[in-house]
Amino acid sequence: MYRRNIEIEWGRVAKIIVALVISCAVGYFFQPMVSKNKDAVNTVVTIFSILAGFLIALITLISEPTLRQAKDWRELQMMKNTIERKLLRQKILFFMYLLTLGVALSTFLIPDNFECARMWVESVFLALATFVFIASFGLPGSLMKIQMERYSAAMDETKPSILKDIDKTIESD
Template sequence: MKIKADKEKLKLALCLALWAGLFSYFGQPYIHNNQDAVNIIVTVFSILAGFLIAVITLVGDPKSLPAGGWQVAQLGSVLTYNRLVRKKWLFKFYLITLFLIFCAILIKKPFPNLVIWLEYIYLFVGFIASILSFKLPAALMELQKERIQNEINERRKKEGIEDD
């Protein structure tokens, strides 16, 4: 089962990289010398980065660990850690995109040919980050659902009602 899941993730990553490559290849001419488009990308990724920090804070909250003994909390911490790692990489994609845009703006005059390559790269990374960002609302919903269920379970235990 683990190998199958890893193969699915690999397929997804390859497909995403292919689409990102196509997007960056065809999208670069629309970005080149288009400051309004660059400003939109910077604004969107800055907002997403701030939003993601809030998500990371919620995911990492110890209150989100399942109720029970330390062994239950330990098992829950593995899931929490894996979620945090995924969010960390998404945050890094946001920052890499913003950093590449910053570099492209700085070297625009002295190295105009290098700017073109940076545009391809930040469109590639930005596309991947954008697609992965669509999973954030579902991740938040899942996290909140787990927290609510943990709270319900705790209240049931306080009232002496056993879980089914």
């Protein structure tokens, strides 16, 4: 049986746990601030709609630097898992944006006589919006990394042949 070695990034796990704790606290303690407050919900909906559009643009950029950087089929094959991981993280974040928007919509659909259900949905909405907002702080870093990979790929493409020959010589030694 094939078993895949999974390396756990403990720093990333710690960030997720901290974000979950903060999000749950915000959802619990600040729920009264969004209760029946259409302006607050609409503001969050607007923010996440913009972030979702930005994220789609980011997803379209993720694989381009790798495609340009790879020298042959073997290198592309080796980079495939890295690209899949990057895309998966962005895909999960995008679906979380959509989930946040869906929960926001549900806050408007709950009848007034279901006050307890409304409070829970508003708490979940606020906690989810907080968590996804915190998770979005990684987007600028992702975009910067992609742009730097594009820059490196462009530098490699335009590097004078004499420097490429020197690099090959160094690699073979």
